[in-house]
Amino acid sequence: MKKNIFKIKLGIDLAMIVMFLANMFTGLAMFFGLVSGGGRQYGGFAKFDTSNIFDISTKAWYKLVHDWTGIIIIMLILAHLILNWNTLCCFLKNSFKNNGFKKEEQ
Numbered sequence: 001m002k003k004n005i006f007k008i009k010l011g012i013d014l015a016m017i018v019m020f021l022a023n024m025f026t027g028l029a030m031f032f033g034l035v036s037g038g039g040r041q042y043g044g045f046a047k048f049d050t051s052n053i054f055d056i057s058t059k060a061w062y063k064l065v066h067d068w069t070g071i072i073i074i075m076l077i078l079a080h081l082i083l084n085w086n087t088l089c090c091f092l093k094n095s096f097k098n099n100g101f102k103k104e105e106q
Contacts, residue, residue, distance in 0.1 A: 012083070013080070015072075030066065035062050
């Protein structure tokens, strides 16, 4: 059972890294104007123009990938927090403990 949980956690962590890199690449490419095409008129998936879907240089394609990788990252972070909730609580509990040091009396 522990091996399965470990594999799931590892898969989520690796997926977060891949999605982050894709999100970072598309965000930087759009920010620095490295892609051609229309500006911010892209209105989400419903208004995505499929006539230029294979033209990788269009800004709408980058925006689509950027938006969806961002949404996937959010879902993966939530799954990561849920799977590591006990560890996080123990860490926080131990961080705010007195740690055995007594206050000096004045």
